[in-house]
Amino acid sequence: MATPTTPADRRLPTDTEAAWLRRGLDQPGGKLPLFDDEGQRVRPRIVRACLDRGWAERWFANPLKPDWLVCRLTATGRDALFARSRVIAVDFRHPGAAAGDAG
Numbered sequence: 001m002a003t004p005t006t007p008a009d010r011r012l013p014t015d016t017e018a019a020w021l022r023r024g025l026d027q028p029g030g031k032l033p034l035f036d037d038e039g040q041r042v043r044p045r046i047v048r049a050c051l052d053r054g055w056a057e058r059w060f061a062n063p064l065k066p067d068w069l070v071c072r073l074t075a076t077g078r079d080a081l082f083a084r085s086r087v088i089a090v091d092f093r094h095p096g097a098a099a100g101d102a103g
Helices: 015-022 044-052 075-084
Strands: 057-062 069-073
Touching: 015 044, 015 075, 044 057, 044 069
Parallel strands: none
Antiparallel strands: 057 069
């Protein structure tokens, strides 16, 4: 399934947005990084897109670097990440039955 690309009604993060949001999953408070894996500052366009869609929220203002957006992952952001995942639900109460199967 390709990630939607129409900005106005897009409900799922792009690959780049999801990569940034995913990094907040295992951080205390869902803190999102200011820098990517290569030490480069995360592009403000990515941060703003996630803020605009409610997937991230401003956590606090950095008085030393007021132009830096210190953000954290929201519950909506977690939901968007999980909606992107390709996980098959299995109902372990009924061996051999996938979720949604009549049985």
